[in-house]
Amino acid sequence: MTALLEVKNVKKRFGAVEALRGVTFTLGEGEVLGIAGDNGAGKSTLIKTISGVHRPDQGELLLKGTPLQLRSPREARAAGIETIYQDLALADHLGVGANIFLGREPLRWALGFLPVIDTAKIAQEITNLLGRIESHIPDHETKVMDLSGGQRQAVAIARAMYWKARLVIMDEPTAALAAMESKNVVKLARALADEGISVIFIDHNLPELLGVCDRVMVMYRGDKVFEASSKETSQDELVRYMTGYSLRDKGVEA
Amino acid sequence: MNDSSAVRPASSPKGAQLNLLRYLRQLGFALISIIVLVVIFSLLNGRFFSYANWYHIAQQVSMIALLAVGQTFVVATAGIDISQGSVLALTAMTCAILIVTFHWPVLLAILAALLVGAAAGWLVGFSIVRLNVPPFIATLGMLAIALGLALLSTDGTPIFGLPQSFLNISEGRFLGIPHMAWIALVVAVIAAFVLNKTRFGRYTLAIGSNAESARRVGINVSAHLLWIYSLAGVVSALTGVVYVAYTSAAQPTAGNNYELYSIAAVVIGGGSLFGGVGTILGSFLGALLMTVLKNGTQLAGISPYVEEVILGVVVIGAVYIDNLRRRLR
Numbered sequence A: 001m002t003a004l005l006e007v008k009n010v011k012k013r014f015g016a017v018e019a020l021r022g023v024t025f026t027l028g029e030g031e032v033l034g035i036a037g038d039n040g041a042g043k044s045t046l047i048k049t050i051s052g053v054h055r056p057d058q059g060e061l062l063l064k065g066t067p068l069q070l071r072s073p074r075e076a077r078a079a080g081i082e083t084i085y086q087d088l089a090l091a092d093h094l095g096v097g098a099n100i101f102l103g104r105e106p107l108r109w110a111l112g113f114l115p116v117i118d119t120a121k122i123a124q125e126i127t128n129l130l131g132r133i134e135s136h137i138p139d140h141e142t143k144v145m146d147l148s149g150g151q152r153q154a155v156a157i158a159r160a161m162y163w164k165a166r167l168v169i170m171d172e173p174t175a176a177l178a179a180m181e182s183k184n185v186v187k188l189a190r191a192l193a194d195e196g197i198s199v200i201f202i203d204h205n206l207p208e209l210l211g212v213c214d215r216v217m218v219m220y221r222g223d224k225v226f227e228a229s230s231k232e233t234s235q236d237e238l239v240r241y242m243t244g245y246s247l248r249d250k251g252v253e254a
Numbered sequence B: 001m002n003d004s005s006a007v008r009p010a011s012s013p014k015g016a017q018l019n020l021l022r023y024l025r026q027l028g029f030a031l032i033s034i035i036v037l038v039v040i041f042s043l044l045n046g047r048f049f050s051y052a053n054w055y056h057i058a059q060q061v062s063m064i065a066l067l068a069v070g071q072t073f074v075v076a077t078a079g080i081d082i083s084q085g086s087v088l089a090l091t092a093m094t095c096a097i098l099i100v101t102f103h104w105p106v107l108l109a110i111l112a113a114l115l116v117g118a119a120a121g122w123l124v125g126f127s128i129v130r131l132n133v134p135p136f137i138a139t140l141g142m143l144a145i146a147l148g149l150a151l152l153s154t155d156g157t158p159i160f161g162l163p164q165s166f167l168n169i170s171e172g173r174f175l176g177i178p179h180m181a182w183i184a185l186v187v188a189v190i191a192a193f194v195l196n197k198t199r200f201g202r203y204t205l206a207i208g209s210n211a212e213s214a215r216r217v218g219i220n221v222s223a224h225l226l227w228i229y230s231l232a233g234v235v236s237a238l239t240g241v242v243y244v245a246y247t248s249a250a251q252p253t254a255g256n257n258y259e260l261y262s263i264a265a266v267v268i269g270g271g272s273l274f275g276g277v278g279t280i281l282g283s284f285l286g287a288l289l290m291t292v293l294k295n296g297t298q299l300a301g302i303s304p305y306v307e308e309v310i311l312g313v314v315v316i317g318a319v320y321i322d323n324l325r326r327r328l329r
């Protein structure tokens, strides 16, 4: 598997807090990488340096071998790195199609000289897209405010898929979802990988994480302390590392 | 193992159906209220339902509808423009002074007035996007500035003596409908086209719905807001020009309170002060409702002071309904 993203010795400090103490990892193309870790371990900070929100104090990011200097989330997006935020950043009052095409609407000429949004094209593309991802979204006109939490996730994921993102970052995408909807989001993450898109998936639900990811890593107080293929590790092992493997083994907490 | 069908609600309504219902609910309130008011006022005064009176209503509604069009775009971005009435006054004075005192050709004077409106709107937009002043305060400031300038321009005295060619904007008619109503109609049709069919309209709603999401997809939110407020200024100026023709005079008190009429019109027509929603047809109906209310109370012999009280109550009531609607969705 060729490496899409290489993160090398990234450090980030907020005042006295060392949020990242030199994190290194590699992400393959079409690979789903899980990140586990207790609250405050630095997971969000790590992905925010990849999505252009934070700039690392030290270390570097390589995308397909070329150094990435991200100054803003917009630059990350332009490089094909799409982040699905917990707040999702969808426009509630607009339809599914309008959201997926927001900022990149296809145009046609009305009366030969007036540039108008090509709604027919959007309808067609969205119908294809929604068919591909099994989203249970009724149609492209449905306003986002009429969707459930899982369906909103699906819209955000569909947007990344349609615009050919190379890397999709999902920070606790199932945290606020009902069980059925979580299953669907997990399926969508796999669908992204099947299309060759790499995924970083942060999740507190370890069985779910092991189910969806090819590989998992564990963060502990700003360090990467463990990494393994999902097949070769277990929930118990992850928990041991999450709670501090070098400390006294606390076992599985309820 | 087919768990996917369990996720889908038994009968999930199509998005288009939900949208249509929502649209009808938005327009329904204004439409029913207009009918009720028309019936009541017709019973109170037989003259209400005459051609002469509806001609008069058409003239009045065109000014409120024009302002409501500008206000619809501003409100759709989750902003508000309370400077409309005084920008109207300032541009009315500008236009009249240029024609009467400086003998400018009518068209050139109108153009200059529109430019003044654009400048006022641009300044408002600049304060909002560059100085981070909230829209309410930015337009409150412009309200004071424009009114002050309008009063300064002639030391508070009105200007008369406009040529017939200019007065024809209001007095002339085409197909029995006053010219000024045609102007409002054309502007409304263009605005509806822009709001519903173009990227400009789509971004207007997107910014009002979720400015952060608009920013993240690369929409230049600041530039867009500058355009919106500048164009709203142009529309206020156009209303100013029409107003002068309608009253055959320009005075610094012109358009007093008109922003309240236009805000009420937008909200009654389904727009939300929280942004992301608004239709030109709805706002037009809202403007008609406000005009019928104004005209009917006058004909019923109710004091203009009472009319102001009613206006205030209607504005607050409309915003209350906006709140209820948001809970309903």
Ligand SMILES: Nc1ncnc2c1ncn2[C@@H]1O[C@H](COP(=O)(O)OP(=O)(O)O)[C@@H](O)[C@H]1O
Pocket (backbone or CB within 6 Å): A014, A017, A018, A019, A037, A038, A039, A040, A041, A042, A043, A044, A045, A046
């Ligand atoms: N913007 C910030 N300013 C200051 N401290 C921060 C900031 N973001 C994160 N931190 C701190 O960095 C540490 C790691 O946080 P975070 O990356 O959010 O962890 P996680 O996502 O694993 O729960 C925490 O101690 C947190 O308080």
Ligand SMILES: [Mg+2]
Pocket (backbone or CB within 6 Å): A043, A044
């Ligand atoms: Mg976090």
